[in-house]
Amino acid sequence: MSTLLDARGLVKHLGGRRVVDSVDLSCDAGQIVGLLGPNGAGKTTTLRMLYGFLRPDEGRIHVDGVELGRDLVRAKRSIGVCTQDDTFDGDFTVEQNLTIAASYFRPRPHGLSPRVAELLERFDLAGYAREKPETLSGGYRRRLMIARALVHRPRLLFLDEPTTGLDPQARMGVWDLVDGLRAEGLGIILTTHYMDEAERLSDALTVLAHGRVVARGAAKVVLGDLVGEHVAVVAGAHGEMIAAWLSARGRGQAASVLGALHVPLSGEELADFARAFPSLRYEVRVPTLDDLFLKLSLRP
Amino acid sequence: MSWLVAAVQWQSRAVVGRHLRVYLRNWHTAFLPPALEPVTMLVAFGVGLGGYVASLTWQGRPVEYMTYIAPGLLAYATFMTAIFQSLFAAFIRMRYQRTWEGQLTTQVELRHVIWGEVLWAALLATMYVVIVAAVLTGFELIGLLDMQAPRLPLLLPIVFVAGCGFAALGLCFTALLPTIDHMNLPVFLLVLPMGLLSSTYFPLEHPALVALNAVNPLYHLAQCFRGILLGGPVADHLAAVLGLSLLLLAILVPLNLRLLRRRVLGD
Numbered sequence: 335m336s337t338l339l340d341a342r343g344l345v346k347h348l349g350g351r352r353v354v355d356s357v358d359l360s361c362d363a364g365q366i367v368g369l370l371g372p373n374g375a376g377k378t379t380t381l382r383m384l385y386g387f388l389r390p391d392e393g394r395i396h397v398d399g400v401e402l403g404r405d406l407v408r409a410k411r412s413i414g415v416c417t418q419d420d421t422f423d424g425d426f427t428v429e430q431n432l433t434i435a436a437s438y439f440r441p442r443p444h445g446l447s448p449r450v451a452e453l454l455e456r457f458d459l460a461g462y463a464r465e466k467p468e469t470l471s472g473g474y475r476r477r478l479m480i481a482r483a484l485v486h487r488p489r490l491l492f493l494d495e496p497t498t499g500l501d502p503q504a505r506m507g508v509w510d511l512v513d514g515l516r517a518e519g520l521g522i523i524l525t526t527h528y529m530d531e532a533e534r535l536s537d538a539l540t541v542l543a544h545g546r547v548v549a550r551g552a553a554k555v556v557l558g559d560l561v562g563e564h565v566a567v568v569a570g571a572h573g574e575m576i577a578a579w580l581s582a583r584g585r586g587q588a589a590s591v592l593g594a595l596h597v598p599l600s601g602e603e604l605a606d607f608a609r610a611f612p613s614l615r616y617e618v619r620v621p622t623l624d625d626l627f628l629k630l631s632l633r634p
Numbered sequence: 635m636s637w638l639v640a641a642v643q644w645q646s647r648a649v650v651g652r653h654l655r656v657y658l659r660n661w662h663t664a665f666l667p668p669a670l671e672p673v674t675m676l677v678a679f680g681v682g683l684g685g686y687v688a689s690l691t692w693q694g695r696p697v698e699y700m701t702y703i704a705p706g707l708l709a710y711a712t713f714m715t716a717i718f719q720s721l722f723a724a725f726i727r728m729r730y731q732r733t734w735e736g737q738l739t740t741q742v743e744l745r746h747v748i749w750g751e752v753l754w755a756a757l758l759a760t761m762y763v764v765i766v767a768a769v770l771t772g773f774e775l776i777g778l779l780d781m782q783a784p785r786l787p788l789l790l791p792i793v794f795v796a797g798c799g800f801a802a803l804g805l806c807f808t809a810l811l812p813t814i815d816h817m818n819l820p821v822f823l824l825v826l827p828m829g830l831l832s833s834t835y836f837p838l839e840h841p842a843l844v845a846l847n848a849v850n851p852l853y854h855l856a857q858c859f860r861g862i863l864l865g866g867p868v869a870d871h872l873a874a875v876l877g878l879s880l881l882l883l884a885i886l887v888p889l890n891l892r893l894l895r896r897r898v899l900g901d
Contacts, residue, residue, distance in 0.1 A: 388901050415739035417736075421732045437648050439740060
C-alpha cells in the first residue's frame, strides 16, 4: 500500500502561540485517517499546512512522494480539498462549478466533460446541474463541495468536518460516498466533531490536544490508551466521594455530563471501585470517543 | 521575486479567465455603464457646463470644452473601473463569496489570486475604455467633438498598464479595510478627489495642485491622452504614467501579498 501523505515534525506558531507542536501524520492509499481533537487543539491549522494553505515553521510534508515545500504546485495536483465552509463559486451553476474548478489545475484533467457528468451522476447532482449552488440544501451543497474536490482526480482528499450541520439522512449519504472513495483507493484525511462518524469511517485516528499528538491508532486502541476499558456512570450527588477516591489514586476529576459523573476506569480500577463502593448504584459501559473528548477537555 | 513571476504564470491567467467568464455571461448589463456614463458626462459637462465655458485655452490654442473633456473621460474611466473593481468587487469575492478561498484549495496560490485581480481590473478598464472610445467616436462623427479618433487604439496599452497600477492601489484598501462600509473612506478621501482634481474635467492651475499632480498618475494619464488625441506633448506624460504605474505595482503588490497573507490565510 503506497503512502500518500507523510508529515513529520510539523510546528506552527500563530499570534505568538505554538498552536501545532511536533505533529507527525501519515495516510496510505485506501485509508481514512481521522484527525480529532477538541476546539483549539490545532486540527484546522494542521490540516491547512497539510494541503498547502499554510507553511509550517518546522517539519516536512510529502504528498505522493513530492515535498510540499519544494514543489507546492506539483504536490497540490494530487490533493483535493473540501473545506469546512462552503467555498463554491456562487457566480456559476453546479455544473460550471466543476468545470471552473478543473481550470485551476495543470496538467488539465483529461476527459473533463465525461468526468463532470460522472461526478454529477455519482453525487446525485445531475438534476441540479443548471441550478445555482445557493439553491441547494445543506446536504447537496456538501456533495457539490466533495465533487468539486474530486474533479481533477486527486489521490489524497482532505475533508474538513464534511457533515457538520447536516441532518442524519444527509450525513449517512455523505458517509456512503466517502466509504466508496476509500474503496477506490483514495487516501482521506477526515476531521470531525461527530464521534460516531470518526469511529465508523476511520481506519486510524490521530488525536490532538494543545497542538500535540496525544494518541494515534485504531479507535479501540486510542480509547484504551487514553480513556480506559470501562466508564462508570455515577449520580452527581456522589461527586465529593468520587473525587476523593480519584484524588487518592492520583487521578484528576471525572467529567460531569447532565448531572452524572463519567469515570473512566481500567479493569483493575473497576474492581477496586466496586470494592470501595459496595452499596453505590452505578452503570458500567464501554468507552466512546465522546469520553476521550471529555477527558481531553478537562486536561489543564 | 516569486511575486513578480506570478504575473505571467498560468494560475493568474486562470483567475482572470474565471472573472472574464462571469463578465461575458452578464455582458448585456455590464456593457451599459461604460456606454451610458460618457454620454451622461458629455451631456452634463460638455453641453451643460460647456454652454457657459464654450472653449478654453490648452497648449496655447483654443479648444472646445467638450473636446477638452473627451480624453479626460477616457482617463477617468480607466481609473474608476480599475479601482472600483479592485475595491468592491475584489472585496466581495474575498469576504462574502469566498471565491478566493475556493481558488486557494487548488494549484492557485495567493500571489496568483492577487495578480489575477490586478490583471482582471486592468483588462476590464481596457474593455470599458474601448466602449467609451466607441461612444466618443460617435460624438465626433456627428460633429460634437474634434479629436484624432484614429489614434484611439494607441491608448489601449497605456490604459492596461495604468489600470494595473490603479488596481494595485485599490487592492491595498481591500487588504486593509475591515468591512465593506469602510470603503467610503478611500472613496471619499482619495478616489473622488483624485478623479476630479487631475485635470480630467477641467484644467487646474493652482500651484499646490500642480505640485501634487506631478506624482499623480491619473493627471499624467489624462494629459497623455489629451496630447495623443488633440495633438500636444506626449512623451513626458507617457513616461510619468508608465513609471508611476510600475512603481505602484512594485511597491503595492508585495505589500498586498503580505497584508492578504495575514488576512486570508491567517498566517
